[in-house]
Amino acid sequence: MLSIEIAFSKFEMALITAIIAACAFLPQTGFGRVERRDSDLKLPTQALLEKQTITTPALGASGAILNDHAGPTSAAAVTVSTGFTQPDVPRAISITPGGTTTDVESCTVTVTGKNIQNATITETFAFAANASTATVGTKAFKSISSAAWPANCESGGFAATWDIDTTDKLGLSKCVDKAGFVLAAVFNGAYETTRPTCTADADEVEKNVCDINGTLDGAKDVDLFYVQNFRCKP
Numbered sequence: 269m270l271s272i273e274i275a276f277s278k279f280e281m282a283l284i285t286a287i288i289a290a291c292a293f294l295p296q297t298g299f300g301r302v303e304r305r306d307s308d309l310k311l312p313t314q315a316l317l318e319k320q321t322i323t324t325p326a327l328g329a330s331g332a333i334l335n336d337h338a339g340p341t342s343a344a345a346v347t348v349s350t351g352f353t354q355p356d357v358p359r360a361i362s363i364t365p366g367g368t369t370t371d372v373e374s375c376t377v378t379v380t381g382k383n384i385q386n387a388t389i390t391e392t393f394a395f396a397a398n399a400s401t402a403t404v405g406t407k408a409f410k411s412i413s414s415a416a417w418p419a420n421c422e423s424g425g426f427a428a429t430w431d432i433d434t435t436d437k438l439g440l441s442k443c444v445d446k447a448g449f450v451l452a453a454v455f456n457g458a459y460e461t462t463r464p465t466c467t468a469d470a471d472e473v474e475k476n477v478c479d480i481n482g483t484l485d486g487a488k489d490v491d492l493f494y495v496q497n498f499r500c501k502p
Contacts, residue, residue, distance in 0.1 A: 358439035367429035375421035408439025442496035456488035
């Protein structure tokens with residue numbers, strides 16, 4: 269019988285021993301195991317359809333977030349950071365002056381909060397002097413932390429009041445390249461033959477909003493089907 273002997277140097281033996289010892293610990297440290305991890309996969313030429321369910325969104329309402337709140341009581345700037353009723357779902361908001369609107373001066377109100385992915389966002393709402401109608405926003409807020417009025421936003425008796433309202437523009441959870449890529453809405457389990465009215469933004473998720481054709485009532489779910497671009501994944 270042919271016998272073959274292989275001679276190893278001390279260094280080679282030490283290396284082999286170290287490798288064997290390391291392999292013995294692989295199952296304990298997590299190395300060496302093959303784990304299946306579920307994740308979104310997008311190939312370069314692939315477009316994937318996203319389904320988003322928005323659970324029982326309420327109809328947009330005046331003063332739903334802040335109702336008849338005093339703004340500036342002097343020429344100084346003021347920031348409100350309490351007293352908000354948070355949106356039921358991520359959605360666009362509006363601000364409406366009330367009370368003595370002749371006290372309103374030309375100014376910009378800034379709202380700060382979180383988007384659907386819990387990132388901090390701000391939006392500005394511009395008003396002309398004596399404004400009495402709503403300025404509608406374009407960003408979907410999941411929550412609101414403050415509203416700030418600059419100096420000289422009111423004058424006279426400083427008797428204007430301010431509402432922060434909810435609108436029917438619901439926030440998407442992913443970004444869309446074009447509004448036409450929102451393909452359909454299902455309201456209360458029924459397909460809407462008319463597509464929702466949407467605004468798209470390729471890289472700011474809070475600017476992707478849709479207004480369906482059905483009347484929101486706080487009891488029915490909304491399902492939106494759209495092609496996302498994978499730029500705004502949480």
